Amino acid sequence: MTTNILKEILIEHKKAFLHKNDMVCREKLSELVRYADMSHVTVVTGVRRCGKSSLLSLLAKKLIDAGIASVDNILYVNYEDEKFIGFEAKNLNLVLEAYYELNPGVHGRVFLFFDEIQQIEGWERFVNRLHSEKKYKIYVTGSNAKLLSEEIASSLTGRSNSVELMPFDFEEFLRFKNVSTGHEKILDTKDRALMKNLFNEYLNVGGFPEQLQSGKDMDVLQELYKNILHRDIIARYGIKNVTEFREFAHYVISNIASLHGYSSLARAIPSIKSINTARRYFQYLGSSFLCFGLPFFSASLKSRARNPMKVYAIDNGLYQQVSFRLRDPKEKLFENYVYLELRRRKFHASDALFYFKKNKEVDFVASNRGKIELIQVSCDVSNQQTREREESALLEAMDEFGIKHGLILCPDSEQLVKHGKSRIQYHPIWKWALNR
Numbered sequence: 001m002t003t004n005i006l007k008e009i010l011i012e013h014k015k016a017f018l019h020k021n022d023m024v025c026r027e028k029l030s031e032l033v034r035y036a037d038m039s040h041v042t043v044v045t046g047v048r049r050c051g052k053s054s055l056l057s058l059l060a061k062k063l064i065d066a067g068i069a070s071v072d073n074i075l076y077v078n079y080e081d082e083k084f085i086g087f088e089a090k091n092l093n094l095v096l097e098a099y100y101e102l103n104p105g106v107h108g109r110v111f112l113f114f115d116e117i118q119q120i121e122g123w124e125r126f127v128n129r130l131h132s133e134k135k136y137k138i139y140v141t142g143s144n145a146k147l148l149s150e151e152i153a154s155s156l157t158g159r160s161n162s163v164e165l166m167p168f169d170f171e172e173f174l175r176f177k178n179v180s181t182g183h184e185k186i187l188d189t190k191d192r193a194l195m196k197n198l199f200n201e202y203l204n205v206g207g208f209p210e211q212l213q214s215g216k217d218m219d220v221l222q223e224l225y226k227n228i229l230h231r232d233i234i235a236r237y238g239i240k241n242v243t244e245f246r247e248f249a250h251y252v253i254s255n256i257a258s259l260h261g262y263s264s265l266a267r268a269i270p271s272i273k274s275i276n277t278a279r280r281y282f283q284y285l286g287s288s289f290l291c292f293g294l295p296f297f298s299a300s301l302k303s304r305a306r307n308p309m310k311v312y313a314i315d316n317g318l319y320q321q322v323s324f325r326l327r328d329p330k331e332k333l334f335e336n337y338v339y340l341e342l343r344r345r346k347f348h349a350s351d352a353l354f355y356f357k358k359n360k361e362v363d364f365v366a367s368n369r370g371k372i373e374l375i376q377v378s379c380d381v382s383n384q385q386t387r388e389r390e391e392s393a394l395l396e397a398m399d400e401f402g403i404k405h406g407l408i409l410c411p412d413s414e415q416l417v418k419h420g421k422s423r424i425q426y427h428p429i430w431k432w433a434l435n436r
Contacts, residue, residue: 001087006098009083010075017076017113020057024175024209027344027436028163032059032139035161036068041131044141046165047289047314048228051209052141053078055165056113059139069111075099080116089122096130111137118142131159143232145287166289167315168207169344170199170433176212181434196412199430203333206317221321225290232288239284244271248281252291252311254323257335259308260293289314294339297354297365310355312339334429335363335377338409341433342366342375358400360393365401374398374406381410381426391417391424398422 028044032055035042044052060076063069077095079087100106112130117123117140130136174181179198205212211220229249239245251268252260266278285291291314296307313319316333323329347353347366356362356374364375374397376390394406406424413426 001083001091001094003094003098003101005083006094007102009081010077010095010098010102013078013081014071014074014076017053017057017078018060018071018074020054023054023058024051024168024172026051026055026058026165026172027169028055028165029058029062031163032056033062035163036063036137038161039131039134039137039159041127041138041140041160043160043162044139044165045145045162045289046141046143047167048143048232049208049210049224050165050167050289052143052165053115054209056115056139056141060111060113063111069109072103072106073108074111074113076113076115077117078115079119084119087120089120089126092120092123092126109135109137111139113139113141115141116143118144118146128159143228143288144236145289164343166207166340166344168209168212169341170202170430171436173202173207173212174198176209195434196428196430199433203316203337204320206315206320208315208317211317218317218321221315221318225318225322228288228290233284233290237284241271244269245281245284248272248278249285249290250322250324252282252285253313253319254325256291256311256313256319256323257332257339258311260311261308264308292339292343294353294355294364297356307357312336314340330379331377334379334409337433338364338375338377338429345436356397356400358396360389360396362393362397365397372401372403374401374403376406376408377429378408378410381408381413391419394424395419395422 032042032044036059044055046052056076060069060074064071064074075096114123114127117127127138127140131138168176171181177198179194206221208221208224210224211217214220229246233239234242234245248265248269252265262275262279262282265282266272266275269278272278272281282291282293286293292312293309294312295304295309298304298307313336316336319333319336320329342353342364347368352367354365356365362374363377366373366375374394376394378386378390381387381390390408394408398404398406404422406422408424408426409429409432410426412428414428414431415426417424417426
């Protein structure tokens, strides 16, 4: 590829990047702004089409408005552009040369935005070299979790900040709808009803920006699912038995909020003869951010490995669109949402999020700086038998952990129940969603 062709591509990419319209302000933007003053490479990962490019565009505009960067000091490249098919790492410096030919008088810090750069094998060495020159602020995005692990750790150890972006949370969904989320909305009876209705809508359609912009055309999610499987997993890892892998992925995403071991996952697909194959396939789903495994709580790593994990999907809308379901999925939608929100709040990091099971099961054990929170999720607590079941599970876990408070997230009940010195709080899930 010639420098002149690269210059045309860079002009085209920057124009599209800086002229994105009607973008929803993301919660992660403030985190990226904080990192702008740091020399570290900032790595933004997340499932395909969750809004990583738009987030960087929001950041670039904010930096320009604040006078931290200028239009000339910004280089944006989308390496998923088909024009970069076959492009090699040894030619990455040509991109920089083309940028400087377009901006010969540029001075000061240059902000480099490299979108989906993992498409170029060996990109790490190039980024590491630029980072060592100390005149660039580098942002890297990718749709593969390995950007946060082996692909980047070997060359950028101690030199990177990581941000995981997910589809819209409930508050971002409300911004998309142009609905205010001020505290008065929670107090006013009419607006409480509106919030509950909007949360139920969000619970079902999910938060993928493109799907919401399409007017709830659920075919968008079908196509996205196929692209994730093919481009981010099958092609990337060279999976030979494509039919077997697709069946495995479909089974997993159809059975969220359920316990699974690798042996049971292997048995679910007759053609899979090895537990290691099931383990590898599930790791692929995790690397693409399509599904996640929640471990059993135990101080022993061996005990965690022996016990089954609970599986969750990246988005409720995508789950509804691609899974097979034999019954009302509302309970699963509630629980899957809570897992995703806890993940957004970073409880998944540093061994801080688990499920617990002794005689009874508690959906989530969330640990924050040594403080443990026990959370049950129920889509209907109107039945006394259900309430007793949820409370007894919490009380058993509270006794195990030596704490006096538990939380039940439910549609609309709001009350405190006392059991001796122990307290169980019923809290509306939609209100919890807004209280970050």
